[in-house]
Amino acid sequence: MTEMNKSLTGAPTAKETNWDSINWNQAKSEVKRLQMRIAKAMREKRYGKVRALQRLLSHSFYGKSIAVKRVTQNKGSKCPGIDGIVWRTKRQKMQAILSIKRLGYKSQPLRRIYIPKKNGRRPLSIPTMKDRAMQALHLLGLEPVAESIADKNSYGFRPKRSAADAIAQCYNSLCRKNSAKWIFEGDIESFFDRVDFSWLEKNILMDKVILKRFLRAGYVEKTSIEATTQGVPQGGLISPVIALITLSGLEEQLAQKFKRNRGKVNMIIYADDFVITGESKELLENDVIPIVEEFLAERGLQLSQEKSHITHISQGFDFLGFHVRKYGKELKFLTKPSKASVKTFLADIKRTIQENSGANAENLIRQLNPKIIGWTNYYKHSAASKVFSYIDSHIFKKLYRWIGKRHQNKGQRWTYNKYFQRNNSLRRWHFHAKFRDDKQNTTYLNLKLASDTKIVRHTKTLSEATPYDSNYFEYFQKRENDKRVASVVKSDNRALSLINA
Numbered sequence: 046m047t048e049m050n051k052s053l054t055g056a057p058t059a060k061e062t063n064w065d066s067i068n069w070n071q072a073k074s075e076v077k078r079l080q081m082r083i084a085k086a087m088r089e090k091r092y093g094k095v096r097a098l099q100r101l102l103s104h105s106f107y108g109k110s111i112a113v114k115r116v117t118q119n120k121g122s123k124c125p126g127i128d129g130i131v132w133r134t135k136r137q138k139m140q141a142i143l144s145i146k147r148l149g150y151k152s153q154p155l156r157r158i159y160i161p162k163k164n165g166r167r168p169l170s171i172p173t174m175k176d177r178a179m180q181a182l183h184l185l186g187l188e189p190v191a192e193s194i195a196d197k198n199s200y201g202f203r204p205k206r207s208a209a210d211a212i213a214q215c216y217n218s219l220c221r222k223n224s225a226k227w228i229f230e231g232d233i234e235s236f237f238d239r240v241d242f243s244w245l246e247k248n249i250l251m252d253k254v255i256l257k258r259f260l261r262a263g264y265v266e267k268t269s270i271e272a273t274t275q276g277v278p279q280g281g282l283i284s285p286v287i288a289l290i291t292l293s294g295l296e297e298q299l300a301q302k303f304k305r306n307r308g309k310v311n312m313i314i315y316a317d318d319f320v321i322t323g324e325s326k327e328l329l330e331n332d333v334i335p336i337v338e339e340f341l342a343e344r345g346l347q348l349s350q351e352k353s354h355i356t357h358i359s360q361g362f363d364f365l366g367f368h369v370r371k372y373g374k375e376l377k378f379l380t381k382p383s384k385a386s387v388k389t390f391l392a393d394i395k396r397t398i399q400e401n402s403g404a405n406a407e408n409l410i411r412q413l414n415p416k417i418i419g420w421t422n423y424y425k426h427s428a429a430s431k432v433f434s435y436i437d438s439h440i441f442k443k444l445y446r447w448i449g450k451r452h453q454n455k456g457q458r459w460t461y462n463k464y465f466q467r468n469n470s471l472r473r474w475h476f477h478a479k480f481r482d483d484k485q486n487t488t489y490l491n492l493k494l495a496s497d498t499k500i501v502r503h504t505k506t507l508s509e510a511t512p513y514d515s516n517y518f519e520y521f522q523k524r525e526n527d528k529r530v531a532s533v534v535k536s537d538n539r540a541l542s543l544i545n546a
């Protein structure tokens with residue numbers, strides 16, 4: 046390819062490149078450089094410069110390339126909007142990059158579907174591929190803004206943060222003997238459906254024209270087009286960050302009201318779920334909740350009276366699938382998987398086993414293992430050892446019934462010889478399947494045991510740390526290195542255990 050002309054962000058001009066020739070490392074570097082500049086301008090409160098840099102990023106070739114790559118590689122890439130179009134080929138992706146322009150852009154209505162949830166169905170709005178790419182493009186400029194203004198102990202929809210960080214902060218706020226004893230469990234009623242448009246359009250720091258078109262796109266349900274007058278569509282790439290910005294500032298208001306830890310008021314928030322600690326029930330009722338209600342009312346929101354509660358730490362509370370509580374006279378602080386989460390997980394396991402009544406053991410194990418690994422990894426930072434053993438016992442019973450229906454005339458010894466094996470006599474059972482690999486060698490596929498997952502303490506991300514601040518580069522690099530080392534050690538230990546088996 047001939048030597049390329051350079052745009053303002055160092056990208057090759059669109060006419061002189063194709064999908065395979067895009068330098069993705071350079072694209073990421075250039076986009077990150079602009080994001081860092083946006084975050085710096087936010088810290089300096091130079092909002093005019095923020096808007097100028099966002100415009101530069103949203104018009105850059107590399108920014109558009111990253112946006113298209115994101116929407117064509119995520120889980121929903123094969124799910125079309127109302128136009129039925131998906132981008133599969135390299136040519137379609139390249140044409141998509143060229144088609145993303147602010148001039149003349151108009152969002153198409155969203156395709157409305159419904160997904161099941163505990164108390165009914167949840168609406169999910171699916172944009173077209175082009176609208177998703179436009180959202181992903183402007184999200185690149187909005188993320189550093191959100192990180193700059195987000196509350197320190199907000200952990201949802203943020204890079205380098207997780208639910209484990211939120212639970213670790215619960216420990217920090219509640220573990221000591223003199224910590225707060227009361228907790229307000231806050232739940233916002235229909236958050237994504239009710240947030241006020243006028244507040245969003247006034248306070249979200251991004252291209253206002255594009256924001257309005259995202260919010261007011263409408264949706265198609267069955268055959269009719271419905272207008273949207275409030276709320277943020279669930280299913281849009283940019284919606285989570287808009288939600289993060291909407292709830293940013295509440296922790297700071299509480300901190301100003303209760304200075305020097307007066308009343309031991311601390312807030313931990315993940316997405317639209319949050320808990321606030323307090324020294325007394327009266328403090329939470331009379332002083333904290335009114336501040337929360339006023340904060341939400343400005344944004345067109347309100348607390349759910351049914352799901353919001355004040356709880357004593359000795360009774361415990363559920364947060365993000367964990368049960369957080371102090372036990373016994375000594376009030377020992379522990380977090381465990383909640384009963385509701387265990388029940389939901391086991392119901393999913395039971396359904397998977399029943400749906401595979403005619404499948405062989407290998408196929409069943411390949412479906413069960415990802416579920417077991419994912420669930421146990423989520424809870425491995427809590428006091429979950431007994432729960433993991435209970436999970437194993439429950440799965441064993443379900444599998445034994447599955448085997449019994451398949452081999453009604455076989456005895457227990459035959460069943461154990463075919464489907465189970467011992468491991469150095471340490472376990473009574475280990476469900477496995479024998480099959481031939483690509484080289485026609487006989488090998489075994491073992492079912493993952495929940496109790497194999499080791500309980501490890503999670504090191505919480507620093508509350509003030511953000512990947513868009515150069516002062517924390519080394520900090521996040523060290524965390525990544527520590528994770529790699531831990532992963533290598535875990536792999537070595539697993540290999541050693543197999544050798545010694």
